[in-house]
Amino acid sequence: xxxxxxxETLLRSKLxxxxxxxxxxxxxxxxxxxxxxxxxxxxxxxxxxxxFGTPIDILNRSSEITIIAMGMTLVLALGGTDISVGALVxxxxxxxxxxxxxxxxxxxxxxxxxxxxxxxxxxxxxAVCTLMGLFNGTLVARLKIQPIIATLILMVGGRGIxxxxxxxxxxxxxxxxxxxxxxxxxxxxxLPIIITLVVVVAMLVFVRRTSYGMxxxxxGINPNASRVSGLRSGVIIMIAYIITGLLSGISGLIYSSRxxxxxxxNAGLGYEMDAILAVVLGxxxxxxxxxxxxxxxxxxxIIRTITTLVFYFGIVSEAIMAFKALIIAGVIxxxxxxxxxxxARRRERRxxxxxxxxxx
Amino acid sequence: xxxxTAKPFRRLFKPNYLMVYATLGIFLLLYLFGxxxxxxxxxxxxxxxxxxxxDNAYIGISAVGMTMVxxxxxIDLSVGAxxxxxxxxxxxxxxxxxxxxxLCIAFSLLVGVGLGLLMGACVxxxxxPPFITxxxxxxxxxxxxxxxxxxxxxxxxxxxxxxxGIKFYLKWPNEAGEWxxxxxxxxxxxxxxxxxxxxxxxxxxxxxxxFGRNVYAIGGSVQSATLMGLPVARxxxxxxxxxxxxxxxxGIAYVLYVKSGWNLALLGSELDVxxxxxxxxxxLSGGVGYMWGTLLGVLLKATIPAIITFNGTxxxxxxKIFTGVLLLLFIIIQRAVVxxxxxxxxxxxxxx
Numbered sequence: 155x156x157x158x159x160x161x162e163t164l165l166r167s168k169l170x171x172x173x174x175x176x177x178x179x180x181x182x183x184x185x186x187x188x189x190x191x192x193x194x195x196x197x198x199x200x201x202x203x204x205x206f207g208t209p210i211d212i213l214n215r216s217s218e219i220t221i222i223a224m225g226m227t228l229v230l231a232l233g234g235t236d237i238s239v240g241a242l243v244x245x246x247x248x249x250x251x252x253x254x255x256x257x258x259x260x261x262x263x264x265x266x267x268x269x270x271x272x273x274x275x276x277x278x279x280x281a282v283c284t285l286m287g288l289f290n291g292t293l294v295a296r297l298k299i300q301p302i303i304a305t306l307i308l309m310v311g312g313r314g315i316x317x318x319x320x321x322x323x324x325x326x327x328x329x330x331x332x333x334x335x336x337x338x339x340x341x342x343x344x345l346p347i348i349i350t351l352v353v354v355v356a357m358l359v360f361v362r363r364t365s366y367g368m369x370x371x372x373x374g375i376n377p378n379a380s381r382v383s384g385l386r387s388g389v390i391i392m393i394a395y396i397i398t399g400l401l402s403g404i405s406g407l408i409y410s411s412r413x414x415x416x417x418x419x420n421a422g423l424g425y426e427m428d429a430i431l432a433v434v435l436g437x438x439x440x441x442x443x444x445x446x447x448x449x450x451x452x453x454x455x456i457i458r459t460i461t462t463l464v465f466y467f468g469i470v471s472e473a474i475m476a477f478k479a480l481i482i483a484g485v486i487x488x489x490x491x492x493x494x495x496x497x498a499r500r501r502e503r504r505x506x507x508x509x510x511x512x513x514x
Numbered sequence: 515x516x517x518x519t520a521k522p523f524r525r526l527f528k529p530n531y532l533m534v535y536a537t538l539g540i541f542l543l544l545y546l547f548g549x550x551x552x553x554x555x556x557x558x559x560x561x562x563x564x565x566x567x568x569d570n571a572y573i574g575i576s577a578v579g580m581t582m583v584x585x586x587x588x589i590d591l592s593v594g595a596x597x598x599x600x601x602x603x604x605x606x607x608x609x610x611x612x613x614x615x616x617l618c619i620a621f622s623l624l625v626g627v628g629l630g631l632l633m634g635a636c637v638x639x640x641x642x643p644p645f646i647t648x649x650x651x652x653x654x655x656x657x658x659x660x661x662x663x664x665x666x667x668x669x670x671x672x673x674x675x676x677x678x679g680i681k682f683y684l685k686w687p688n689e690a691g692e693w694x695x696x697x698x699x700x701x702x703x704x705x706x707x708x709x710x711x712x713x714x715x716x717x718x719x720x721x722x723x724x725f726g727r728n729v730y731a732i733g734g735s736v737q738s739a740t741l742m743g744l745p746v747a748r749x750x751x752x753x754x755x756x757x758x759x760x761x762x763x764x765g766i767a768y769v770l771y772v773k774s775g776w777n778l779a780l781l782g783s784e785l786d787v788x789x790x791x792x793x794x795x796x797x798l799s800g801g802v803g804y805m806w807g808t809l810l811g812v813l814l815k816a817t818i819p820a821i822i823t824f825n826g827t828x829x830x831x832x833x834k835i836f837t838g839v840l841l842l843l844f845i846i847i848q849r850a851v852v853x854x855x856x857x858x859x860x861x862x863x864x865x866x
Contacts, residue, residue: 235645293845297845297846297849298849299845299849300798300799302589302645302798303792303798303841303845304845306785306788306789306792306841307838307841307842307845308838309785310785310789310834310837310838310841311834311835311837311838311839311841312838313831313834314831314832314833314834314835314838315835317829317831317834318831318835322829322831418831427649427653430646430649431649434646440643440645440646441643473657473660473661474657475653475654475656475657475660476653476654476656476657476658476660476661477657478653478657479650479651479652479653479654479657480654482646482649482650482653483650483654486636486640486642486646486647486650487636487640487642491640491641492639492640492641493640
């Protein structure tokens with residue numbers, strides 16, 4: 155009896171279905187290319203040993219989106235949206251490279267070279283992105299502006315700011331500690347994966363060990379009721395946007411370190427869409443309320459797996475969007491209210507039929 | 515009697531119009547600034563003014579449909595991708611498949627309207643939030659465009675050239691009484707005409723038809739509209755269909771403007787369209803907005819890059835920052851208007 159109950163809850167949990175979807179996609183990949191799931195240890199030129207293989211690559215490349223999506227989960231659970239994250243990624247990279255630039259002027263003295271102490275290159279971008287998150291949060295929570303419009307300001311203006319910071323130039327850097335963020339590895343595990351793990355664990359602890367997560371769900375389900383019952387919903391909303399800003403900054407550092415350069419036009423382009431998709435695929439509803447951070451992680455991995463798989467088919471990268479669209483369309487139709495209600499009704503009827511048979 | 519004459523005046527000061535006036539005021543200020551600074555090098559010429567229209571016709575045409583969607587309280591992120599798909603269909607059809615352009619244009623209009631209706635049905639009947647539905651539509655349209663071709667296809671067809679070449683030159687009589695072209699040469703081209711025609715059609719639909727009143731009613735409150743027995747479902751789906759038509763027309767205008775189809779064309783233009791509407795006083799919470807406001811919003815947003823071009827020393831990215839600042843300004847104005855009208859409503863409630 156107890157076992158049956160557990161099975162029911164498992165079937166109803168959205169995280170379970172997200173994992174099933176991911177496994178199915180991996181299975182498809184495995185059938186097409188048997189070496190899809192292989193992981194091996196390779197020794198690089200400088201003697202470090204690195205894990206190598208498609209699954210590692212998927213985890214590695216999904217880290218930027220996963221990190222942003224952690225904050226986006228909270229924002230969506232509060233019934234908001236943040237579409238400025240892509241621009242913040244560009245801002246973060248631009249500021250970091252501003253401090254690290256290894257441009258034409260110093261090209262004659264190659265080697266590790268920074269204009270400023272390395273800590274600035276990490277802390278200033280994160281501080282600026284956090285402040286931008288605070289700006290978004292203030293507009294949404296204090297001025298009660300629609301989130302999509304409030305964050306549209308920085309989405310449009312942010313890339314302009316990123317270009318002003320670097321005066322429209324693209325800097326490159328060869329500074330080893332900075333390269334290490336996106337390209338290095340510890341114990342064979344690529345550093346972006348470790349950073350993502352730290353961020354996810356920190357978020358899980360913050361959300362579930364403090365009462366913040368419960369407050370978010372309360373405000374997301376009914377803002378008025380929670381305000382009346384004494385929750386300071388403004389502060390809760392603001393914290394979510396500040397966290398998203400900070401996480402976008404971290405993601406921007408990883409991105410710019412990967413390409414050891416800044417790219418104000420293309421860095422983080424479309425990240426807001428991918429992050430929102432990761433959250434929705436993971437099972438958090440766009441309309442606010444209950445959220446699941448682990449589901450978001452799986453959602454982000456699903457997106458990256460699809461991308462990798464489509465690359466294997468040899469399909470052009472822009473066309474991936476069409477595949478993404480079809481999969482998302484499937485998920486949102488299944489998640490939509492009328493379809494869910496229809497399924498529930500069918501199950502009810504079947505159970506009633508069963509009950510009738512028993513009586514007969 | 516005095517009340518009768520005062521009424522139209524009071525109507526002009528409706529708080530809903532205030533945002534349109536703000537747009538008009540800031541547009542005039544910005545234009546005046548440009549005239550004072552760069553009047554000597556031709557900023558005030560009719561040519562520059564008309565170029566504001568023709569350079570932004572595709573944004574403006576799309577903004578007509580977007581205004582309607584925003585008034586119902588929805589949003590459409592797919593407009594740029596659908597316009598790009600339209601351009602690609604026309605380019606691929608005429609250049610690669612050798613079909614007649616009119617056939618391709620008709621087909622692309624059909625695709626635009628079909629996608630719009632489909633997304634509207636998803637929003638209405640499946641209860642999927644418009645943001646997610648149209649995001650999916652954007653991915654789908656962009657992906658299909660890329661599947662058709664990754665390279666930019668240029669269009670070389672006499673009919674497209676002829677359509678793009680339609681120009682009505684502005685003329686005035688000279689001393690001898692002959693009509694000559696004004697200097698510098700200014701002309702109204704086909705896409706400007708389509709743009710203005712769509713604005714007028716949109717305004718008539720919104721202000722003079724039952725459909726338009728339903729649109730405002732749904733934006734005000736879906737529940738009230740349903741309880742009043744208005745055809746909410748049909749209106750909503752049709753609004754998205756109309757927006758699809760506008761996106762396709764915007765794509766056609768873009769094709770006539772650049773004479774090529776490209777899978778990454780108009781990337782991110784949906785945000786230009788939405789911000790034009792917001793600057794024009796359309797409220798994203800629904801229920802408030804005017805076509806004339808949107809027209810002014812498009813013009814105001816177009817004036818910023820024009821001034822930066824005339825300046826010559828400023829970098830193009832300043833346009834992005836100024837647009838961001840403008841958005842912030844208008845959002846705060848909207849906020850103030852909403853707060854003041856809520857206050858008056860409350861006052862009226864307590865006094866009765």
